[in-house]
Amino acid sequence: MQNIITNAMTVYPQVARVVVAVDCIIFGFDGRQVKLLLIHRGFEPEKGRWSLMGGFVRGEEGLDIAAARVLKELTGLEGVYMKQLSTFGEPRRDPVERTVSVVYFALIDINQYAAPLSDRFRAEWFTLKKIPPLIFDHREMVTQALVRLRQDAETQPVLFELLPAKFTMPQLQSLYEGVFSRKFDKRNFSRKVLASGLIVRTKAKEKSGSRKGAFLFRLNKSRRTLRPVFEHIAN
Amino acid sequence: MQNIITNAMTVYPQVARVVVAVDCIIFGFDGRQVKLLLIHRGFEPEKGRWSLMGGFVRGEEGLDIAAARVLKELTGLEGVYMKQLSTFGEPRRDPVERTVSVVYFALIDINQYAAPLSDRFRAEWFTLKKIPPLIFDHREMVTQALVRLRQDAETQPVLFELLPAKFTMPQLQSLYEGVFSRKFDKRNFSRKVLASGLIVRTKAKEKSGSRKGAFLFRLNKSRRTLRPVFEHIAN
DNA sequence: TCAAAAGTGTTACCTCTACACCCATGG
DNA sequence: CCATGGGTGTAGAGGTAACACTTTTGA
Known part of the structure; x- marks a missing residue:
């Protein structure tokens, strides 16, 4: 397994390198209810369960960019309100390999593009009171996002x-x-x-x-x- | 350069792996002024300039644990109030090698251990109005931490x-x-x-x-x- | 005795909350 | 004509902000 070094940079010796991912918590409002967008995983690990939309950060990509890309892959949307929430890095949170996940949350108007969804991924909207069990630590991510959303909503529009x-x-x-x-x-x-x-x-x-x-x-x-x-x- | 895989986990193929670091923003109060603890770098890159206290996350170490370890290395303190702020991951933020840095901030009572400091590292307290130029994106980290500290102070003790x-x-x-x-x-x-x-x-x-x-x-x-x-x- | 910092009360204003009825319209 | 959801005002309570003088005591 070769580590991917993208150019002629010198490197820090003796330091562990890990996979960095972004996960997106997508909140939507349909005019009546606040909802959360989840995808039904078609791949291992945890195939068949629900999760946030995530993806790995690429070699030359900043975190915000990676999150925007992941959001676009799922929803087709660009230019959406998106904010970094926090980062999860327990060593065994992902059973496949150690992965540090930077979590973002996005706010969107559901009606504006109910269409673009659900093609490549099986995505569904869930009301906040009916969130299904999620993989890994995704449930904790959502809980934190809700707390943050409330905090932000108190001071900012x-x-x-x-x-x-x-x-x-x-x-x-x-x-x-x-x-x-x-x-x-x-x-x-x-x-x-x-x-x-x-x-x-x-x-x-x-x-x-x-x-x-x-x-x-x-x-x-x-x-x-x-x-x-x-x-x-x-x- | 071999990637460090700590056990027999299977791995995600074709995914970039990067160095993950933690940086600690340490706020203190001496009874009169709020101050920020910085270290004078004795090593490259940016030797001789001021920076936050940071360190690389180790193989089997969670992020919070890593931050607590770094804080202890600098100040000798344990059990301190410490909170994750956010994560910085621009591809070229660290000129040596791509490094994603998870930033924490800590709050301490300066007088409680003016002593333990300054041994291994050249550390100094700066008032918030006299922060020297910092390396990389550390100044931005401090700015964000101050915003967050104010927000938190508005709602929590x-x-x-x-x-x-x-x-x-x-x-x-x-x-x-x-x-x-x-x-x-x-x-x-x-x-x-x-x-x-x-x-x-x-x-x-x-x-x-x-x-x-x-x-x-x-x-x-x-x-x-x-x-x-x-x-x-x-x- | 005086300089320096600590401690204390009142008032006007503004904001928050609780609360109930009329309006417009489509079926 | 009536059921449904939309729109509005007022009064009492509570909180906020502005403001100045007295107390203590070490030097």
Whole structure:
């Protein structure tokens, strides 16, 4: 087994080299529920079980690039919101060979491309309450991603990545309720979101889904954070 | 150059293997200022410049374990608060050979062991405003760590890791002021911290540092978070 | 006795939460 | 005409921020 050294670099002697992979946690929102995209493994190890979408990092590829490539292979999507979560490296987490996995999570609007999916890979969306058993330490990765998603959603408008360009207030509220697993009061919710200045009401209405129709909103591009900074212990 | 495979595992064919390292960002507090521990490199590459303390991950070693080992090699400390920050893996970040570095940050009370330092390595504490140029992408690592430290400090009582078991209110306030780079009103600050129930006043006073003396406080072990959870968009 | 740091209370404002009814429309 | 989901306002409570003076004691 020859180690792959890609050019004439000198090397560190006596140092173990390991396989580095990326795994992608893909969250989606379909207008009603927050979901997680999983693939049904058609290969060993753990053939036939569910897992995150992953792949090995190539020789000349940075980690972010590798994650974007893996996401594209599965969903066909590019330019998606994607963030590094953390790295898993227990020596025996992958039974085949020691593999250090850098985990990313992505947020996408499910409806925008329900189509591109499922071809090369058997991929399915699962609601957060019905996640099947996952291989290796993937379940722990998902748990961490959810914690992080909530943290981020508290301070930054990340959840808008999961929505189409125009969305209704009830959709936005369902999204927040899904991510935080709790209900919000719709009057307080809409007042608070509007007060943030992040979204703007358009004149159009979405008429499917209710007889009355719901106003469509869009992001106000000039705003980037929900609050300047929040300090728990502060003046 | 033989790849090191530690046992009879089968392997993934055709996959690049790379060196995995850990780098430790060590924040400390001396009762007045928040500081960062750096080492003066006595070896190539970048000999003579400043860097974070790092080391390669060994064959049978998990990432957290590797980081703890590296921290111990430098400071002699064990059982310290340590958390994974993120992973850096640009192909040419290390000119010697491709190296993926998993970054950890640790929080310690400087006074507790000013001694154990500086022997094997030339290590020095730098205030956050006087960080020298660092090698590779270490400066970016530090920047990210500071952002994360602030985020964490907003929701969790992590900063207490930087303090001795007993500390004064002015010390605590300097710590928060150092981390957030701003001043707080001492009346509001102490009221707020005390209202959190996180700390308890003892009868003892710290008499050095002021003529009047300042009450010593200690952590109230039963409390774990500053607030249950905070939602920006919530009910 | 005075310089230096520690300690303490009140008020105005703003934000958060709880809560219930009317509106528009398609069937 | 009625069932369904969408939209809105108000009042009470709680938290935040601004603000200045007194205490202690070592030198």
